Amino acid sequence: MISVAESGGARVKTAASAARRDAWLRRLPLLPAFLYVVLVTQIPFALTVYYSFFSWNLLKDDSFRFAGLDNYARLLTDESIRTAMLNTVVLTISVIAISVVLGLAVATLLNSEVFGKGLMRTLLIAPFLIMPTAGALIWKDTLLNPLFGLLPYLLTPFGLGRVDWVNQYPMASVVTVEVWRWTPFMMLIILAGLQSQNPEVLEAARVDGANAFQAFRRITLPLVRPFIELGALLGSLFVVQTFDSIFMLTHGGPGEDTTNLPFLLYIVAFQGYSIGQASAIGVVAVILTTIVATIGLRTMFSIFQVEARR
C-alpha cells in the first residue's frame, strides 16, 4: 500500500479509503458482540450511576426525586453497608487463602507418584461442578444439621454432638462450603503449573544435594507462582460475588453476620425496593472490583502472554 501511495495524488485517496474500508471490514465481525455487550452492560451501568443520585422506592408511585449525594452519604454512615463490606472482605480473603493452600497441597499430591491419579482428579473436581445451591443444601441439611446431620453424629464422641454449626458459626460454615467448592478450582490451575515443570531440573537439584523441601521452595514454588496468582485472582473475582451459598445456608444471618455486598444489594433492591440506594451500592461495588480487576488481570495476562510467546 505504501508503494501505491507514493505514486500519485489520486491514488493516495484511493489507498486511504481502501485502508479505511479494510479497517471497517476487520471490525465488522466484532461489532455484533461488541454492541451486545455495550447494550446489556454499559448502558445499564450508566443508568445505575444516574439512579444512584435519586431517591426512589419502587412500591411508591411518584416517589422518584433527585437526592443528590444522599444515597452515598448514607453508605458512609449506614451500619449495614460497613458490615457487608467487612463480611465481603473476610469471606473472600479466607476462602481464597485457604483454598489456595489446600489446592497447592492437593495438586502436589496429584503430581507425584500415586495410584489412580486420573480417578482422583475426576472425583476432586466434583465439588466445583455441583450446583452451588444444591451443594449448600446438602451441607446444611444432611451434613451440618444438629439433629440428623452426619457431622454432629460423628463428633458426638468428642463432645461436639449437638452443635448447630450453621447458626453458631455462620461465617465459618459459609467459608467451609465455599472452600470445598473452590479448592478443586485452585488445584486444577496449580496442577497445570506443576505439570509444566521439567522433572530433570528437580533431578539435577537432587544430585546437587537439595532436600525435598528446599527443591520445592526454591524450584517448584517460583515456577507455579504465576499459576497460583492467576487462580487467586480469578477465584477472588468470583468469590466476591458469592450469593448462592449465603442465600441457602444462612440467608445473610443470623442478624447480618453473613450479609455480604451482593446479598445486601438483593435485600435493598428486592426486599426494600430502594432503587436509588441499591444503585449507589452498585456503583461502589463496581469501583472496588474495577480496582482489583484491572490491576490484577493486566499483570496476570501479561505474564502468561510473555510465556506463551517464548
Added chain:
Amino acid sequence: MSANAFRANTQPVGGFPTSKVLWSVVGWLVVFVFFFPVLWMWLEAFKTEPQAASSPPTILFVPTLAEFQEILSGDFPPFFINSAIASIGSTLLVLVLGLPAAYALAIRPVKRTQDVLFFFISTRFLPFAASLVPLYLLARDLHLLDNIFALALIYTTINLPLGVWLLRSFLLEIPHDLFEAARVDGASFATEILRIVVPLIAPGIAATSLICLIFSWNEFFYAVNFTSSTAATTPIFLVGFISGRDLFYAKLAAAATLASLPVLMAGWIAQKQLIRGLTMGAVK
C-alpha cells in the same frame, strides 16, 4: 510434599516404593473428604425418607428409586426444561456472536485488539450490582420478567466475554497460511468461518460450550430475581427445600442429584477443556 519425587525408587516393598503407597493413602483420604458430600448426596437420594433422616445415620440400606420417581413425576421437569432452554440458548448465542468477534481479534486483528479484549473481560467481572437494577426495570417494563428467553439473553452477557477470550486463544493456534490460502482461493468470510475455523477449533467450541453450560446452568442470582414461576430454573426448585418442615432429606438429595447431573457429567467428560476454559485460555 514432593518428597516422593525424590524417594520414588529407593525402598521397594512388594514391588512398589513405600513412598508411593504412603502418598497414595494420603491422597485417597483427601479425595474421600472432598468427594464425600457428593457421595453422601447420592446415598441419601436412594434412601427412604425415614432412613435419610435417621440418627445414627443409615449406612446399609436397600436402594430405592422412589424419591427420584416422586421428583420426576412432580413439578420438577418444567424447571429442568427451563434450565436447558436458558443454557443451550445462551450457549448458541455466545458461539454465534463470539466466533466472528474472536476472529476479528485473532486472525485479521482490528486495531487496539488488547483494549477490546480487556473491555470484554472487564464486563464479565463487573459485579451484577452494576447493571442489575436497570435491567430489572427494563425487563419489568417490557413484560419480560419471568421469561426464560430474557434470562437466556442475560446469561449470554455473562458468558460472551469468556467465550470471546477462549475462542480467540484457540484461533491463535491455527496456522496463518491456511487463511491466506482460503482468501487466495476467493473464499467468502462465511465460508472461511464454516469450512476452516469451525472444524479446526472444534475443541475450542467444546470448551466454550462447557464453560457456558456450567455458568448458566448453575446460575442463581439472576434466576431468583428475574423469574418467579413460568420461567424458574432448577436452582429455584431447590429453594423450595429451604423452608420445608417435614422430613424431606431424601427428596432434597434426589432433587440435588438430578439438578447437578448435567454439569457434573459434562465437566467429567470434558475435563481437558475445563482448565483452559476456566482460565479463559491462559492455561493449557
